[in-house]
Amino acid sequence: MTKLVEKLMVALALALFVQVAPAAEEPPALKAAAGPQKEQLRKLVAAAVKEGELSYWDVVLQPKTASIAIEAFRKHYGLPASFKVNYSLARSADLVTRVNQELQADRVTMDVVAIALLPFAHEKVKGGHIMRYDSPQYAAYRGVFEKGLGKEGYFAFNGAYLFVPMWDSSKLKFKGTSWKDLIGAVPEGRMSMGDAGNSVTYLATYMGLKTVLGVDYFKKVATMKPTFLVRSEQIANQIVTGQDQFAFSGMPTRAYQFNQRGAKLQFLLPKEGVVLLPQAIFILAKAPHPSAAKLWIDFILSEAGQKILVENEALISGRAGFVSPIPDYAPPIEKLNVIKIDWEKITADDQNKAKAEWLSIFKP
Amino acid sequence: MKAGRGSGSLSGALAPAPTSGLGAKPWARNLLAPQILIPGIAVLVGVALVASPFLATVVRSALAGAEGALAPSLRNFTTLFQDERFYSALGITAVTGLAATLLSCFFGLTLAWIVARTDTPGRSWFDTLNLVPFFLSPFVGAVSWTYLAAPHAGLLNNAISRYLAGPGDLLNIFSIGGVIWVLALFYTPYVYLFVIGPMRRMDPALEDAARVHGAGFLLTVRHVTAPLMLPALFSGALVVFVTSAGLFDVPLALASPRAIPTIPTTVYSLVQYPSDYGRAATIGVLVMAITVFFALAQRAYLSRRSYATVTGKGYRPRTVQLGRWRYATLALELFYVLSGVVLPMIALIFVSLSSLWTGWPAFAYMTLGNFDQVLFHHDLARRALVNSLIVAVLGATIGVLLGTLQSYYLQRGRSRLRTIMDSVLSLPLGIPGIILGLGFLILLIRTPLYATLWIILIAYIARFLPLATRGISAMLLAIGGDLEESARANGASWAQTVRVIVLPLIKPALVAAWLMLFVIFIRELGATILLYGQGTETISVAMVILGEQNFGQVAALAVVQTLMLVAAFMLFRLTRSSILES
Numbered sequence: 018m019t020k021l022v023e024k025l026m027v028a029l030a031l032a033l034f035v036q037v038a039p040a041a042e043e044p045p046a047l048k049a050a051a052g053p054q055k056e057q058l059r060k061l062v063a064a065a066v067k068e069g070e071l072s073y074w075d076v077v078l079q080p081k082t083a084s085i086a087i088e089a090f091r092k093h094y095g096l097p098a099s100f101k102v103n104y105s106l107a108r109s110a111d112l113v114t115r116v117n118q119e120l121q122a123d124r125v126t127m128d129v130v131a132i133a134l135l136p137f138a139h140e141k142v143k144g145g146h147i148m149r150y151d152s153p154q155y156a157a158y159r160g161v162f163e164k165g166l167g168k169e170g171y172f173a174f175n176g177a178y179l180f181v182p183m184w185d186s187s188k189l190k191f192k193g194t195s196w197k198d199l200i201g202a203v204p205e206g207r208m209s210m211g212d213a214g215n216s217v218t219y220l221a222t223y224m225g226l227k228t229v230l231g232v233d234y235f236k237k238v239a240t241m242k243p244t245f246l247v248r249s250e251q252i253a254n255q256i257v258t259g260q261d262q263f264a265f266s267g268m269p270t271r272a273y274q275f276n277q278r279g280a281k282l283q284f285l286l287p288k289e290g291v292v293l294l295p296q297a298i299f300i301l302a303k304a305p306h307p308s309a310a311k312l313w314i315d316f317i318l319s320e321a322g323q324k325i326l327v328e329n330e331a332l333i334s335g336r337a338g339f340v341s342p343i344p345d346y347a348p349p350i351e352k353l354n355v356i357k358i359d360w361e362k363i364t365a366d367d368q369n370k371a372k373a374e375w376l377s378i379f380k381p
Numbered sequence: 382m383k384a385g386r387g388s389g390s391l392s393g394a395l396a397p398a399p400t401s402g403l404g405a406k407p408w409a410r411n412l413l414a415p416q417i418l419i420p421g422i423a424v425l426v427g428v429a430l431v432a433s434p435f436l437a438t439v440v441r442s443a444l445a446g447a448e449g450a451l452a453p454s455l456r457n458f459t460t461l462f463q464d465e466r467f468y469s470a471l472g473i474t475a476v477t478g479l480a481a482t483l484l485s486c487f488f489g490l491t492l493a494w495i496v497a498r499t500d501t502p503g504r505s506w507f508d509t510l511n512l513v514p515f516f517l518s519p520f521v522g523a524v525s526w527t528y529l530a531a532p533h534a535g536l537l538n539n540a541i542s543r544y545l546a547g548p549g550d551l552l553n554i555f556s557i558g559g560v561i562w563v564l565a566l567f568y569t570p571y572v573y574l575f576v577i578g579p580m581r582r583m584d585p586a587l588e589d590a591a592r593v594h595g596a597g598f599l600l601t602v603r604h605v606t607a608p609l610m611l612p613a614l615f616s617g618a619l620v621v622f623v624t625s626a627g628l629f630d631v632p633l634a635l636a637s638p639r640a641i642p643t644i645p646t647t648v649y650s651l652v653q654y655p656s657d658y659g660r661a662a663t664i665g666v667l668v669m670a671i672t673v674f675f676a677l678a679q680r681a682y683l684s685r686r687s688y689a690t691v692t693g694k695g696y697r698p699r700t701v702q703l704g705r706w707r708y709a710t711l712a713l714e715l716f717y718v719l720s721g722v723v724l725p726m727i728a729l730i731f732v733s734l735s736s737l738w739t740g741w742p743a744f745a746y747m748t749l750g751n752f753d754q755v756l757f758h759h760d761l762a763r764r765a766l767v768n769s770l771i772v773a774v775l776g777a778t779i780g781v782l783l784g785t786l787q788s789y790y791l792q793r794g795r796s797r798l799r800t801i802m803d804s805v806l807s808l809p810l811g812i813p814g815i816i817l818g819l820g821f822l823i824l825l826i827r828t829p830l831y832a833t834l835w836i837i838l839i840a841y842i843a844r845f846l847p848l849a850t851r852g853i854s855a856m857l858l859a860i861g862g863d864l865e866e867s868a869r870a871n872g873a874s875w876a877q878t879v880r881v882i883v884l885p886l887i888k889p890a891l892v893a894a895w896l897m898l899f900v901i902f903i904r905e906l907g908a909t910i911l912l913y914g915q916g917t918e919t920i921s922v923a924m925v926i927l928g929e930q931n932f933g934q935v936a937a938l939a940v941v942q943t944l945m946l947v948a949a950f951m952l953f954r955l956t957r958s959s960i961l962e963s
Binding site: 072074079080081084103104105106107108110111113114117118121122123124126127207212214215217244245246247248250251254255257258259260261275278279280365369381 | 650
C-alpha cells in the first residue's frame with residue numbers, strides 16, 4: 018500500500034513537472050504571444066535556431082551596446098547560447114560600399130543592415146533588394162511611416178540621431194543658440210566638421226541644413242578652416258583631447274557616452290532646426306538567415322530593444338508611446354525642431370550634386 | 382651570385398631517376414620526375430598568384446560604364462589623366478616616398494656606420510635596437526605618433542606648451558612632413574640592413590691607402606667609404622622608395638584625416654561609396670607598370686654591380702676613434718631609438734591605460750579596462766587576434782613550403798626560364814598591398830572565397846612569398862650542391878636527399894623565413910583592408926575600425942600586437958639565424 022502511495026506520488030510529481038516545465042522554459046516573446054501569432058512565432062524561432070546565426074551591420078551601435086542587445090535578444094526568444102549574432106560597426110560609406118559590392122556580386126552575406134541614409138534604403142526597396150516583411154512591431158511605428166521616415170513593409174528605424182554643435186564645457190564657454198553663433202566662436206582651424214565628401218550621413222545633414230541656412234552660411238563656416246572627420250567618436254575624442262575646441266557635427270550620442278566616462282561635452286539644439294537621421298533597419302532580400310533576421314528586427318523595434326538602444330546610445334526612438342529615459346540627450350521627436358526633408362525624393366544624382374557643391378565650398 | 386646560378390654541374394644530381402616511367406618519352410619523364418614536377422608546380426602557383434590579380438586589374442581598367450553594363454573602353458584612363466586630384470595624389474606620394482627614402486638613407490647609413498665602424502658607447506645594444514622598428518607595425522607607429530604630436534593634443538605638444546611655454550601646435554603629425562617622418566623611422570632599418578653587412582666586411586686597406594695619401598677623415602668618407610657603400614645603399618633606397626610610396630598604413634593614419642591624398646589612400650577611397658572600380662583599377666595598372674620598371678631597373682643595376690670591393694675574405698675594418706664626437710653619435714642613436722621605439726611605446730601605454738584620453742596622462746582615468754575589453758570581451762578585437770594568428774601561422778607555413786620549392790627550382794633547376802621566373806616571382810614585393818588586394822577583390826568577388834579568411838591568406842602569400850623565396854634561395858646558393866650530388870650518386874632518391882641533406886642545411890633560413898612571414902602577416906594592413914568581411918577582420922583592420930571609435934582600445938590592441946611582434950623578434954634572435962642571413 019505504502020509503495021503504491023509512493024508510486025502515485027512520484028507519478029503525480031512527474032506529471033506536475035511535465036505540466037510546469039514547458040511553461041517555465043517558454044521565453045518571454047512566446048509567452049507574450051497568443052493564438053495563431055504564437056504558432057507563427059514558434060515556427061520562426063525554430064527556423065532561426067536552425068539557421069544558427071545572424072549577420073548584423075550598423076553604423077552607430079558601440080560593440081558594448083550590441084553585446085547587451087544580443088544577450089537580451091537570445092533570452093527574449095529562448096535562443097540557445099550557440100546561436101551567434103555577428104555584429105559589425107562600420108562607417109556609413111563603408112557599409113553602403115559593402116552592401117552594393119555584395120549585391121553586384123550576388124554574394125550576400127549580410128542579413129540585417131541599419132544605416133541612417135533613407136534615400137539609399139528607398140533606392141534598395143525600388144531595386145527589389147530589401148525583403149518585404151511586415152513586422153508585428155510596425156503597428157507602433159505608424160507615425161514614423163506617416164512622416165516619411167520609414168516605409169511600411171520594408172523598414173522603420175531603430176533610432177535616430179543628429180549632428181549638432183558640440184564643445185567641451187570645461188574648456189570653452191559657449192552660449193550660442195543658433196547655427197550662426199558658431200561663426201567666429203573659436204579660432205581658425207580649431208573646429209572639426211563631418212566630412213560630407215566621404216560620409217553620406219554628413220552629406221544628408223548638409224543637404225538638410227542648406228535648406229534653412231543657405232549656401233552662403235556654409236561659405237562663412239569654410240572661412241573657419243575646419244578639419245574634416247568621418248567618425249562621430251573621433252569628433253568627440255578630438256574635443257576631449259583639446260585638438261579641436263568645437264565640433265560643427267557633434268553627436269549627442271557621443272556626448273552621452275563620453276560624459277559617462279568623465280568628459281564634459283555639451284551640445285546645442287539650434288533654433289533654426291536640426292536634421293534628423295533615422296537609422297533605417299532592413300533585411301536584405303537575399304539574406305542568408307531570413308528567419309533570424311526577422312526576429313532581430315522585431316526585437317530591436319520592440320519596447321525592450323528600444324530601451325537598450327536609447328539607454329546606451331542615446332538614440333531617439335520613433336516608437337509610439339516610448340518614454341526616453343535620458344530626455345536631455347535623446348529627446349522625443351516631438352520636442353525637436355526637425356527640418357523637413359522628403360527623403361524618398363532625393364536621388365543619387367541629387368546627392369552627387371550636393372557633394373560637388375560641398376567640396377567646392379570647403380575644398381578639403 | 383652568378384657563379385651559383387650557373388652551377389649546371391648539378392645536372393647529375395637533378396637528373397630524373399632512369400627507372401621512372403620506362404615507356405614514357407624523355408621529355409615527359411623529365412617533367413614527371415618529382416624534382417622537376419614539385420618545384421615546378423610551386424613556381425606555377427607563384428606565377429598564377431602574380432599574374433591573376435594583375436590580369437584582373439588590367440581587364441577591369443579597360444571596362445567602363447555602370448556596374449552590370451560594363452563595356453570595353455579607355456575612358457577610365459582618359460578621365461584619370463584629366464583628374465587634378467590624381468596628379469596631386471601622385472605628386473604627394475612621390476614627394477613622401479622620396480623624402481622618406483632620403484631620410485631613411487641618412488639614418489640607416491649613419492647608424493650602420495656608428496655601429497660597425499665607431500667606438501660609440503653601447504653600439505652592440507644599438508645593433509639590436511636599430512632593428513626593432515623593422516618588426517613593428519607602421520600603422521601602430523603612425524597611430525602612436527598621433528598621440529605624441531597631434532596639434533594641441535599630442536603628448537609632446539602638450540609638454541612643450543606646459544613646460545616650455547611654447548605653442549601647442551608646434552608639431553603637427555597630420556601633415557606631409559608627419560608622413561615622411563614616420564615612414565623614415567620605420568624604413569631606416571631596411572637601409573641599415575642593406576649597408577651594415579658591406580660596412581662590416583669592408584677592406585680597411587682601401588681607407589688606409591686614402592689616409593696615407595693625405596686624405597682627411599671626411600675626404601676618405603667621401604671618396605672611399607661612401608662609394609663602396611653605394612651599391613648596397615642604392616639597393617636599399619630603391620626598396621624603401623617602392624615600398625614606402627606604396628604603403629597604405631601611414632597615410633591612412635596621418636594624411637587622410639587632413640584630406641591629404643596619396644595614391645594608396647586614393648585607391649581605397651575610390652573603392653568606397655560611390656565606388657569607381659574602373660578608376661581604382663586604372664591606378665592599379667599604372668602602379669604595377671611603375672613597379673615592373675623599378676624591378677627591371679634594380680635587376681639591371683645589380684647585374685652590373687661589382688662585388689670586388691666587398692669580398693668574402695672576412696676583413697675586420699678598423700674602428701674609428703671618435704673622441705668627443707662619440708657623444709654626438711650616441712645622441713643620434715638615442716634620438717633614433719627614442720623616436721622609433723621608446724616614445725611611441727610610452728604614448729601607446731599611457732593611452733591604453735586610460736578610460737578617457739585627454740591628451741595628458743591623468744591618474745583619475747587610469748584603468749586596465751581597455752585590455753580587459755580587447756582580450757576578453759570585445760568580439761571584434763578577439764576574433765581579430767584569432768584571425769591574425771591563424772593567417773600568420775598558416776600563411777607563414779604555406780609560404781615557407783612554397784618558398785623552399787621555388788628556391789629549389791631557382792637554384793637547382795635547369796630550366797632556361799629560371800632568370801625570367803626569378804624576376805616574375807619577385808614582382809609582388811614592389812606592388813603596394815592595397816593594389817594587390819584590389820586585384821584579388823576584382824578577381825574573386827564572385828567566388829565563394831569572397832569575405833573569407835582564404836582570400837586574405839592568398840593575398841598575403843602572393844604579396845610576401847618572394848621574401849621567403851629570396852631568403853631560402855640565398856641559403857641554397859651558399860651551401861652549393863656537392864652534398865646532394867654525393868647523396869644521389871650513392872643511390873638516395875630525390876626525396877631522401879631533400880629530407881636528409883637539404884632541409885637540415887637550410888633550416889636556419891627556413892626558420893628565419895617563417896618568422897619573417899609571421900611578423901609581416903601579423904601587422905599587414907594594405908592587402909587586407911579591401912578583402913576583409915564580417916568575421917574575418919585581422920588585428921590591423923580591427924585597429925583601423927577601433928581607431929575611429931576608441932583611442933584606449935586601439936592602443937591596448939596595438940600593445941598586444943606589439944608584444945606578439947616583439948616575441949617573434951626575440952625568437953628570431955634566439956634561433957641564431959640572423960636577419961642578414963635571411
